[in-house]
Amino acid sequence: MEDFRQIQFGKADAQTEVEMFPNLLKEGYFDKDNLVESIIHSPLFLFLGYKGAGKTALSEHLKLSCEDVTVSLMTLTDLPYKSFGKIISGDDEVELKSKFAWRWLLLVKVLYNLYKDNEAVISDNAKLRNVIDLFSKIGIFPVTEFSNLITTTSSNRFKAEIKGFEYEHSFSRENASVSIMMLVDYLKEIILSFKEEHQQLIVIDGLDAILTSREIQYISIAALINEVKELNALFAQNNVLVKIIVLCRTDIFERLPDPNKNKIRRDCSYSFNWYIEGADNQNACGLIDIANIRCKLKYPQIDNCLQHFLPSYYKGKETVSVLLDMTRHTPRDFLQLLGFIQKQCRTGNVSEMDITRGINEYSSVYFLPEIKDEMVGYIPYQYVDSVVTLLGELHEREFYIKDIETTFISMDLGKKIGMELRELMAILYECSAVGNVYSYADGRETRLSFKYRNRNSSFNPVNKVVLHRGLWKALNVNF
Ligand SMILES: Nc1ncnc2c1ncn2[C@@H]1O[C@H](COP(=O)(O)OP(=O)(O)OP(=O)(O)O)[C@@H](O)[C@H]1O
Numbered sequence: 142m143e144d145f146r147q148i149q150f151g152k153a154d155a156q157t158e159v160e161m162f163p164n165l166l167k168e169g170y171f172d173k174d175n176l177v178e179s180i181i182h183s184p185l186f187l188f189l190g191y192k193g194a195g196k197t198a199l200s201e202h203l204k205l206s207c208e209d210v211t212v213s214l215m216t217l218t219d220l221p222y223k224s225f226g227k228i229i230s231g232d233d234e235v236e237l238k239s240k241f242a243w244r245w246l247l248l249v250k251v252l253y254n255l256y257k258d259n260e261a262v263i264s265d266n267a268k269l270r271n272v273i274d275l276f277s278k279i280g281i282f283p284v285t286e287f288s289n290l291i292t293t294t295s296s297n298r299f300k301a302e303i304k305g306f307e308y309e310h311s312f313s314r315e316n317a318s319v320s321i322m323m324l325v326d327y328l329k330e331i332i333l334s335f336k337e338e339h340q341q342l343i344v345i346d347g348l349d350a351i352l353t354s355r356e357i358q359y360i361s362i363a364a365l366i367n368e369v370k371e372l373n374a375l376f377a378q379n380n381v382l383v384k385i386i387v388l389c390r391t392d393i394f395e396r397l398p399d400p401n402k403n404k405i406r407r408d409c410s411y412s413f414n415w416y417i418e419g420a421d422n423q424n425a426c427g428l429i430d431i432a433n434i435r436c437k438l439k440y441p442q443i444d445n446c447l448q449h450f451l452p453s454y455y456k457g458k459e460t461v462s463v464l465l466d467m468t469r470h471t472p473r474d475f476l477q478l479l480g481f482i483q484k485q486c487r488t489g490n491v492s493e494m495d496i497t498r499g500i501n502e503y504s505s506v507y508f509l510p511e512i513k514d515e516m517v518g519y520i521p522y523q524y525v526d527s528v529v530t531l532l533g534e535l536h537e538r539e540f541y542i543k544d545i546e547t548t549f550i551s552m553d554l555g556k557k558i559g560m561e562l563r564e565l566m567a568i569l570y571e572c573s574a575v576g577n578v579y580s581y582a583d584g585r586e587t588r589l590s591f592k593y594r595n596r597n598s599s600f601n602p603v604n605k606v607v608l609h610r611g612l613w614k615a616l617n618v619n620f
């Protein structure tokens with residue numbers, strides 16, 4: 142007898158999932174837009190998605206499933222930004238210095254990968270040997286994390302060593318004191334002379350670690366993206382089988398201070414999108430397919446998992462659309478919701494009561510904390526709870542900004558978080574914690590807008606505010 146509880150829907154994030162159930166990200170991965178195929182052969186290198194949209198899942202899937210491609214994952218957590226700023230000395234602008242610093246870090250990583258690839262051969266072995274000896278001596282090789290590489294490279298010892306190296310290898314003598322930049326050119330030359338048998342893919346993830354910090358780091362992320370673009374073009378032109386990919390949260394990308402942003406977005410980026418704009422029926426948005434694929438790992442004979450195990454209607458509405466409305470249309474939200482429902486099931490099939498209980502637990506144990514996590518970086522973390530209290534204080538799912546203004550003032554939140562109520566609500570709109578209600582047909586009908594549904598929309602302070610359904614239970618509002 143088939144049992145809904147026996148299906149493994151996965152963990153909240155791809156990194157934990159790959160450790161516990163690697164097969165879920167291999168066989169249980171839904172390649173919605175045939176990304177795996179197009180990554181190598183297209184100019185796409187920037188993958189944008191909101192939290193939980195499947196960025197890390199893509200990188201883990203590539204690693205597990207591409208047999209003839211070497212995939213190495215680099216995460217930017219714990220980057221020592223102060224040291225990063227010291228890699229390139231001199232008076233150039235921060236933007237330029239950051240770009241050169243990334244060029245250096247990325248080329249070192251690329252060189253290391255090629256050097257480790259037994260099938261990659263090089264014509265001028267002596268040059269390579271010189272660099273390998275130097276890098277091994279000062280601890281640059283092996284390259285594991287960028288953070289270690291940054292610390293080593295910004296040290297005085299490193300600077301002294303490369304000065305000696307450049308002098309010895311008769312780079313122009315007058316410039317020998319200058320720079321890492323000469324070494325960068327040297328590395329580039331070596332890399333371009335490699336001949337590889339198979340593709341190398343370097344995936345950079347974890348850019349959101351910058352959210353908790355200052356402006357300069359946005360500059361360095363923008364520099365990283367620009368540099369990756371240039372290096373990929375250089376590799377492609379010279380038939381070097383190396384490609385660097387960047388995974389970035391859409392909201393962070395939108396905040397980057399970069400004039401080239403829109404061009405890069407248009408020409409070289411892919412956005413994870415699990416919502417079909419303008420469609421009432423969202424069955425084809427891709428999330429149901431993920432549930433089906435994971436169900437098939439356990440029960441290959443079942444084609445439509447939800448139809449098989451869940452009642453078609455829940456409180457008079459189509460169950461699937463009720464469940465989707467509880468999410469921000471990300472795989473993480475949706476799979477978590479199914480997991481919470483599973484936990485409530487008394488039998489192998491799902492009852493209406495199981496769904497109710499599952500939704501309740503999902504709302505307070507998962508959805509509210511997720512929304513709070515998203516606020517961090519935009520709102521000082523010690524006031525995130527106060528913001529939640531503010532949202533819940535009316536116990537209403539819909540209200541006007543002016544209805545909560547008095548509380549906002551009495552809590553002194555404006556001063557504490559350094560912004561006005563409208564600005565706060567706009568941030569909550571960006572996180573999809575709230576949406577707007579629009580009237581049309583002369584006020585006879587209403588429509589909701591949420592950031593996760595209408596990516597180009599923004600908060601309208603005049604219209605009614607609606608709390609995301611996933612929050613209703615956790616905030617104990619009337620519904
Ligand atoms: N295409 C997919 N097929 C199957 N499962 C997926 C897919 N994309 C995402 N998932 C599931 O959703 C979960 C969340 O995805 P993931 O951790 O990749 O999000 P993310 O975009 O990296 O989020 P964050 O910005 O928080 O790091 C994963 O554990 C995975 O189970």
Ligand SMILES: [Mg+2]
Nearest residue numbers: 154196197198
């Ligand atoms: Mg991730």
